[in-house]
Amino acid sequence: MKGPLFYAKILLFGEYGIIKDSKGLAIPYNSYQGALIKSDKISEIAKDSNLKLDKYYAYLSNLKTDLVVFNLQEFRKDLDEGMYFDSSIPQGYGVGSSGALVASIYDKYASNKITVLENLTRAKLLKLKEVFSLMESFFHGKSSGLDPLNSYLSLPILINSKDNLEPTGIPSQKEGKGAVFLLDSEIIGETEPMVSLFMNKMKNEGFRKMLNEDFAKHTDACIEDFLHGNVKSLFGNVKQLSKVVLENFKPMIPSAFHKVWQHGIETNDYYLKLCGSGGGGYILGFTKDFNKTKTILKDYKLELVYRF
Incomplete structure (x- = not known):
């Protein structure tokens, strides 16, 4: 069977x-x-x-x-x-x-x-x-x-x-330079403790405000852009989302990746975001030039998910 x-x-x-x-x-x-x-x-x-x-x-x-x-x-x-x-x-x-x-x-x-x-x-x-x-x-x-x-x-x-x-339908992949990719943290993440941490953070009024305003706004914009194939606008919104996540979800990002995350935002070579609850596992990445990103992140395991 x-x-x-x-x-x-x-x-x-x-x-x-x-x-x-x-x-x-x-x-x-x-x-x-x-x-x-x-x-x-x-x-x-x-x-x-x-x-x-x-x-x-x-x-x-x-x-x-x-x-x-x-x-x-x-x-x-x-x-x-x-x-x-x-x-x-x-x-x-x-x-x-x-x-x-x-x-x-x-x-x-x-x-x-x-x-x-x-x-x-x-x-x-x-x-x-x-x-x-x-x-x-x-x-x-x-x-x-x-x-x-x-x-x-x-x-x-x-x-x-x-x-x-x-x-829903998503735009068919193109043979472009851009990509969505997975970055392997090589750390096993556990969902339950991360969700508990999030629920504790939700008790803080400032955190709730950030989630309802900044996080939701950039997430919604990213989804709109991705579904309609607005790649240029998508990268602008993913950058903003990456910043918000780094500032407000640091405990969910393995500490060894804080600098790698920041480097992407500063150089615009790639942008990282959580994949699932975080705490380990994969980190999701977006880049306009996957080959260049592979060179920059040559010490890490990357997997291609989607091409722009």
């Missing part, structure tokens, strides 16, 4: 802001994927995954909700036969490793599931997001449900607000 593939995701814009109801834009990232597998040859990694799925099975068995029903008998049988989640998605990197797992479990075991092939009304999208939020809370304590939604649909999703989501 090998289940369908579910991809990683990248939240291009909107990290933290979407917790507080501002805009976001998430896209599938097909370089990494995962699938449910049953095999006779079980490795140590597969055994470990099977044990974790066993705990997840217990969590879903005790879930009190009218939103979704799972075929738990089949899930139990597959686990007993050694099923595991075979994934290349790095964990703790902000690219949706648990989201892909949740999407694969929903796809295989949810009764009366909403499928990608039907007309995805806003009501259906919100229901899916709610179901995925419940399912993914096992991993993070609190989840928006967006990562599994993105992985399940394998479509770019525009988040207008908590109750207003829509699949």
Whole structure:
């Protein structure tokens, strides 16, 4: 048995802001994927995954909700036969490793599931997001449900607000010099402590004001520019966003990258922003000249996401 593939995701814009109801834009990232597998040859990694799925099975068995029903008998049988989640998605990197797992479990075991092939009304999208939020809370304590939604649909999703989501198209890639890229911090990040830190910061009136005004304004402008292919304007807004994040989200940026972040803003060679909750994992970068940026950041691992 090998289940369908579910991809990683990248939240291009909107990290933290979407917790507080501002805009976001998430896209599938097909370089990494995962699938449910049953095999006779079980490795140590597969055994470990099977044990974790066993705990997840217990969590879903005790879930009190009218939103979704799972075929738990089949899930139990597959686990007993050694099923595991075979994934290349790095964990703790902000690219949706648990989201892909949740999407694969929903796809295989949810009764009366909403499928990608039907007309995805806003009501259906919100229901899916709610179901995925419940399912993914096992991993993070609190989840928006967006990562599994993105992985399940394998479509770019525009988040207008908590109750207003829509699949969207993004401009096709061009063979230009510019790029969106991932910078590997080589540090594992944990979502839960970062979100707790953010929630504590939200108690501060000045921080809330910054989030509702500066952060939301630049995030919304970046999303508008990206979706409409306004590359010149996009870089101006990403620079402003990069500054706001460096000034106000420093604890979420690994300290070894504060200078690298600042250097990009000062030279305009590239701009960095958080990818997911931060604290490690990937950092998202935007550059007008990817080859030049690769030379400047030659000591780091970079991955290409999208070309302008």
